[in-house]
Amino acid sequence: MTTAAISYLALGDSYTIGEGALAADRWPVQLAGLACAQxxxxxxxxxxxxxxWNTAELQEAIAASGNHRRDYGLVSLLIGVNNQYRGQGVELYRQEFRQLLATAEAYAGGASGHVVVLSIPDWGQTPFAHDRDPAQIAHEIDQFNAVAQAECQAAGVTFVPITDLTRAAAGDASQFTSDGLHYTGSQMRQWASRALPVVKGMLK
Known part of the structure; x- marks a missing residue:
């Protein structure tokens, strides 16, 4: 008898929707494919x-989505780059990210152990940011990620760092879509591959 598929909800912004890439290249879609292959x-x-979307806009969209399920076997969250990009403070991010964690847990039936958060990519290393200060962007991204990691730890949610992968993509045109800001399927596959063993450990 075939076991029922584990339902999965992915929450986020351009990095989750895979701006500029094919739908099949989105990292959550690749994660599901890699998981099934194993x-x-x-x-x-x-x-x-x-x-x-920033944190507030994601929360608003969730409320407006009409999705009231509470039985997802896995919920992923990757959010915060637009908070940083717009110059919003880390303390506001902390408050809104904490609310999003609670929302993600609710979608997972209250099981924090079925929620996974990916760190924020460093857009300062993209071709789009050639005229920006990469060190300043990196510093701010690190601050936001530190908040996210601390909030995950407090909530019992697994945090998967992928920021280093995005920094390593600097100078490799194959890692970026045509806008020079977002990532191709080959880069997002690295994110999915890093999340895969964590997800398998959570769900087996």
Whole structure:
């Protein structure tokens, strides 16, 4: 008898929706594919994400989505780059990120152990940012990620760092879409591959 697929909800912004890349290249879609290839029956994700969203806009979109499920086997969250990009403070991010964690847990039936958060990519290393201060952007991204990691630890949620992968992509045109800001499937596959063993450990 075939076991039912594990339902999956991915929450985020342009990095989750895969701006500029094919739908099949989105990292949550690749994660589901990689998981299935290794015997974990993870369903293709439902996605609530849009380019440009910050934490508040994601929460508003979730409320407006009409999705009231509380039985997802896995919920992922990757959010915060637009907070940093707009110059919003880390303390506001902390408050809103904490609310999003609670929302993610609710979608997972209250099981924090079925929620995974990915760190914020460093857009300062992209071609788009050639005229910006990469050190300043990196410093601010690190501050936001430190907040996210601390909030995850307090909530019992697994935090997967991928920022280093995005920094290593600097100078490699194959890692970026045509806008020079977002990532191709090959870069997002690295994110999915790093999350995969964590997810398998959570769900087996």
């Amino acid at each position: 015997g974990l029956n993870l369903a293709s994700p439902d996605i609530i994400a849009r380019t440009g």
